[in-house]
Amino acid sequence: MFKVTWRNLVARKIRLALSGFAIVLGVAFVAGSFIFTDALGGAFDGIVSGTTADVEILPEGAGQVDTFGTDARTIPASLVAELSQLTEAEMVVGTDQVQGVFVISKEGKLIGGNGPPGLAFNYNEMTAITGERILTLADGELPTTRTEVALDIDTAEKADYDIGDEVTLVTPGDPPTMKAELTGLVRFGSEGGLAGATLTIFDAQVIKDLFFGGKDVYTHVSLTAAEEVSQIQLRDAAQEVVPEGLDVVTGDEFAADQQDAIGEILGFINTFLLVFAAVALVVGTFLIINTFSILVAQRSRELALLRAMGASKKQVNRAVLSEALVVSLVGSTVGLGLGYLLAIGLKALFGVIGLDLGAADMPIQLRTILVSYAVGVIVTLIAAYLPARRASRISPVQAMRDDVALPEASLRWRFIIGAVMVAGGVALMGGGFAGSGGRGLLLIGIGMLAILIGVALMAPVLGRPIIHALGWAYRRLFGTVGNLATMNTLRNPRRTAATSSALMIGLTLVALMSILGQSAKVSTDKAIEESLTAELIVSNATGQFFSTAYGDQIRELDGVASVTTFRQATAKLGESQAYLQAVDPRSLGAALQLPVDSGSLRRFDAQSVLVSSTRAESSSLEVGDSVKLTFPAGPKAFTVAGVYPVGGAIAGDFLLSLEGLERAGIKPEDSLLFISKEPDASEAAVRSQIEDVLVDNPTVTLKNQKEFAEEQRGLINTVLYIIYALLGLAIIIAILGITNTLALSVIERTREVGLLRAVGVSRRQLRTMVRLESIAISVLGAVLGVVMGIAFGIAMQRAIADQGIDVLSIPWLLLGSFVVLAGLVGVLAAVLPARRAARLNVLEAITTE
Amino acid sequence: MFRSAAKPIPSKPIPSKPIPSGSYTATAPGGGVAARVFEVLKVYGEGDASVAALDGVSIDFAADAFTAVMGPSGSGKSTLMHCMAALDTVSSGQVFIGGVELAGLGDKQLTKLRRDKIGFVFQAYNLVPTLTAQENIELPLSIAGRKVDRQWFDTVIDTVGLRDRLGHRPNQLSGGQQQRVACARALVARPEVVFADEPTGNLDSAASAEVLAFLRSSVDDHRQTVIMVTHDPVAASYTDRVVFLADGKVVDELRNPTADDVLEEMKVLSARSVAGTAAGH
Structure with missing residues (x-):
């Protein structure tokens, strides 16, 4: 039997290649996700270990990465002198590290900044745990004065700066922008990779003057061990000298903690990508089932002959499955290779949004290979099992017959099973909405998948009215050719439904996301319109904090009545992350109207x-309760003064006062400024004054309410586009699936095509016929998908209405254009099969067996 | 009924006149010629491996007549029909359908010719499975965008006796009914010529008789030209004339044949063919 399998594989190269394609793409997505996140992890791990010395001393708890908001605590410089006495230490270096120092390129563009940090510190000659110098001076000289800086090589190159040029910097301090001469270039570690982060080097005294009020302090102190001294011995020795309130950590421990924390964030990215890989695989499974069903149907006579010659059911079953196995192995191998290319693509995609990995390694780990093959083989075997089982049921006597019909389960059972799956999926989704957190999301996800598969099973029945409606239009517009196309679509409802289901799943998710995105935009608009009283807003489009100096300067301007400052930070509430906003309570009212559910402003x-009302509910907080928020500097207790409804202008779990946040040890850096002008001042005059203040800084911009709303919409769009791009792969698989099905159908109907040509159907008419069939399949998938997307969209919006998306808005025009686009996709998918059909030699076609 | 005797075709070299009506060729009885092949050569393969399927065939097919083309397997009868029906091209020589020469026509014109001037009845797989009997019958007209002549349609339907089957799909029809639908399709567009390729090859004798009687009556009652390839002497007995091919050449013909005449001639031909094969070795 193996020989038969092998011969079949060789004889049907093209058909199998087509079915293998679905596997290739699915596996490629899985492999690509892993390779990319490994590359990401590798890059960050490299940075961490490349900057960590044998022992690190920091303010207690400052090593945590999973909070933001800059820690304001420092270490007195005198500690460095004390530590230098230790015989175990070879070198002791104090570092002042500042975040939020960004480089503005020669053309006035921000370098990096859209996510990766802008780091600044004083130069040191420390050796990291990797054995490499953390920094080396590659070219020029080190900065020595207040108007001199050095940059890392990559940043200087991106910003097009040469030594001697005047560099523009954005800083979180005062002044908020500065110009300095570039005196030298430094290389970071051995490779220079910084994952998009930028590095600015200041003179040790200058950085203290600029950002630490001239105080002789450090943000952390690093030690390298003398020869024959271990990290632990060095740590224990340092521990003796270091006072309370500071952590002394070995380099290995410190790096591991940091890498774990980063790994957690990267794990989230990986999960996010794998969700899309799963979508691609589900779509791919449909195609593999479909392809093998068609292949088995076309070979049913040959399989019956095998049965007649004495092959057992088991052998026939095994023959089909071993074909699938070979295809899946080849497909997984190619998929793995394509996954590598996809990872490069993802790198570019993430590079666009600011996560620049530079020359980071793209490792293919053993785990990636194992997962890729496991996924490819298992999915294919599951997908091929049903057709194989059906093939084995062919009775030997059918070999003698002209037309062999495969035994098929009735559509009624399919419909019933589908309906049960939909009902189960709805129940799961309901449970997911009632639950919370990751488990709730998982239930919603599984519920959606169950509904999608259920609808796919019911699609042969559900799709009929849609096909009939299209058929009516086809007959009106294309006459007999339209009729033929419609009839071809209806002749095998399972095949049509399975093929369009792939597109349906992709479009369901696209439609769902577009509805959520649109609802988010409209909700944001509403929140801004209803609650914002300030006329002008200063914000940073990249989400970075900016210097408090801007607020102070704008407050002094003529015609400005008030400036309300907002700051952001995170803290821990018990085990969970809490997102904080902070504002001056006295000027809150001047910026926006914050309604309060209970308590009082x-x-x-x-x-x-x-x-926020959602946080109050989930953490059972009431007015008057005490709540303990944990900051890097330690826990801080607050009294709950009031509960505000979510969905207004304030996003976040807690609203603190500026003073409260500062007392919690968070350095003052602003995220938003709301500006109200004097009633009689002209807006234009106020605007131009403020713009003068913000000059030189492209990241911080002035907007009116409308522009601010647009900026918010832009942020939502960015997220949407990334999701669309990732879902695009599922759509590509779906298009290939349509091409595949049509190509196989054309092969199957060669004789019919010959007959049609013989009785006078022209090539053009034949192409039109195939094209119309393709369009019908795609539009069917699109209509089902958009309808499902709308249903899911409404359900999801209702479920998260209390999390800020309180207005449902359905982008009808966009959804309609998806259906039209699907029609075009159909045209595209039909190009090759239509050409093939049209090129068939009439005589050969009618005389084929 | 007058029946002409079998007369051997002279084996003289064929003159190179254009469109001759000379006595060297198998000539149609009566006046009009619906289809004509002249010195047709059809060669498969190249060089030493080349085989002439048609080796200088010239035949006139009379209008309003029912002609059968017969011959042993490999005689070239199917190839001849394919070349005449614009399904295949000739290597050299001329083919005329209703006064139009096929040589030099592109795919578009050939398609149009098949659609408008030729009707087909194949041995099997004649019908588009997704269309009803009526839609199948109207197919050549509807793809041409021509209007169906209702009266003619009714006449054809009644002649083939399919009125109560018009809404059925091919898989709901018996083999004989399917062939009658195919015949109706071939006739409804009033083509210049109907080509029937073993139309009864898959049918039992009763169903065969129905189909053949129908083709006969379309010639007698509706002045249709029918050219049929067959190997069945009984089928051939329904025709006005049988042209015999062997080894790619016209070797004989019978007028108003009976099944016995045809059977006799076939025996002679296959004997000759076996002898020829033996002599060749």
Whole structure:
């Protein structure tokens, strides 16, 4: 039997290549996700270990990465001198590290900044745990004065700066922008990779003057061990000298902690990508089932002959499955290779949004290979099992017959099973909405998948009215050719439905995302319109914080009535992350109208917080309760002064006062400024004054309410586009699936095509026929998908209405254009099969067996 | 009924006149010629491996007549029909359908010719499975965008006796009914010529008789030209004339044949063919 399998594989190269394609793409997505996240992890791990010395000393708890908001605590410089006495230490270096120092290129563009940090510190000659110097001076000289800086090589190149040029910098301090002469270039570690982060080197005293008020302090102190001294011995020795309130950590421990924390964030990215890989695989499974079903159907006579010659059911079954196995192995191998290319593509995609991996390694780990093959083989074997089982049921006597019909389960059973799956999926989704957190999301996801597969099973029945409606239009527009196309679509409802289901799944998700995105945009617009009283807003489009100096300067301008400052940070509430906003309670009212569900704004002060309604519910907080928020500097207790509804202008779990946040040890850096002008001042005049203040800094911009709303919409769009791009792969698989099915159908109907040509159907008419069939399949998938997407979209929006997306908005025009686009996709998918059909030699076609 | 005797075709070299009506060729009885092949050569393969399927065939097919083309397997009868029906091209020589020469026509014109001037009845797989009997019958007209002549349609339907089957799909029809639908399709567009390729090859004798009687009556009652390739002497007995091919050449013909005449001639031909094969070795 193996020989038969092998011969079949060789004889049907093209058909199998087509079915293998679905596997290739699915596996490629899985492999690509892993390779990319490994590359990401590798890059960050390299940076961490490349910057960590044998022992690191920091303010207690400052090593945590999973909070943001800059820690304001420092270490007195005198500690360095004390530590230098230790015989175990070879070198002791104090570092002042500042985040939020960005380089502006020669053309006035921000370098990096859209996610990766802008780091600044003083030069040191420290050796990292990797054995490499953390920094080396590659070219020029080190900065020595207040108007001199050095940059890392990559940043200087991207910004097009040469030594001697005047560099523009954005800083979180005062002044918020500065110009300095570039005196030298430094290389970071051995490779120079910084994952998109930028590095600015200041003179040790200058950085203290600029960002630490001239105080002789450091943000952390690093030690390298003398010869024959281990990290642990060095740590224990340092521990003796270091006072309370500081952590002394070995380099290995410190790096491992940092890498774990980063790994957690990267794990999220990997999960996010793998969700799309799963979508691609589900779509791919449909295609593999479909392809093998068609292949088995076309070979049913040959299989019956095998049975007649004495092959057992088991052998026939095994023959089909071993074909699938070979195809899956080849497909997985190619998929793995393509996954590598896809990872490069993902790198470019993430590079666009600012996560620049530079020359990072793209490792293909053993785990990636194993997962890729496992996924490819298992999915294919599952997909081929049903057709194989059906093939084995062919009775030997059918070999003698002209037309062999495969035994098929009735559509009624399919429909019933589909309906049960939909019902189960709805129940799961309901349970998911009632639950919370990751488990709730998982239930919603599984529920959606169950509904999608259920609808796919019911699609042969559900799709009939859609096909009939299209058929009516086809007959009106294309006459007999239209009729033929419609009839071809209807002749094998399972095949049509399975093929369009792939597109349906992709479009369901696209439609769902577009509805959520649109609802988010409209909700944001509404929140801004309803609650914002300030006329002008200063914000940073990249989400970075900016210097408090801007607020101070704008407050002094003529015609400005008030400036309300917002800051952001995160803290821990118990085990969970809490997202904080902070504002001056006295000027809150000047910026926006914040409605309060319970409690009062009047009790909001430095000792109290306002809580969002969702957080109040999930953490069971009421007015008057005490809530303990943990910051890097330690825990801080606040009284709950009031509860505000989610969905207004304030996103976040807690609203603190500026004073409260500063007392918690977070360095003052602003995220938003709301500006109200004097009633009689002209807006244009106020605007131009503010713009003068913000000059030189392309990241911080002035907007009116409308522009601010647009900026918010832009942020939502960015997220949407990334998701669309990732879902695009599922759509590509779906297009290939349509091409595949049509190509196989054309092969199957060679004789019919010959007959049609013989009785006078022209090549053009034949192409039109195939094209119309393709369009019908795609539009069917699109219509089902958009309908499902709308259903899911409404359900999801209702479920998360209390998390800020409180307005449902369905982008009908966009959804309609998806259907039209699907029609075009159909045309595209039909190009090759139509050409093939049209090129068939009439005589050969009618005389084929 | 007058029946002409079998007369051997002279084996003289064929003159190179254009469109001759000379006595060297198998000439149609009566006046009009619906289809004509002249010195047709059809060679498969190249060089030493080349085989002439048609080796200088010239035949006139009379209008309003029912002609059968017969011959042993490999005689070239199917190739001849394919070349005449614009399904295949000739290597050299001329083919005329209703006064139009096929040589030099492109795919578009050939398609149009098949659609408008030729009707087909194949041995099997005649019908588009997704269309009803009526839609199949109207197919050549509807793809041409021509209007169906209702009266003619009714006449054809009644002649083939399919009125109560018009809404059925091919798989709901018996083999004989399917062939009658195919015949109706071939006739409804009033083509210049109907080509029937073993139309009864897959049918039992009763169903065969129905189909052949129908083709006969379309010639007698509706002045249709029918050219049929067959190996069945009984089928051939329904025709006005049988042209015999062997080894790619016209070797004989019978007028108003009976099944016995045809059977006798076939025996002679296959004997000759076996002898020829033996002599060749």
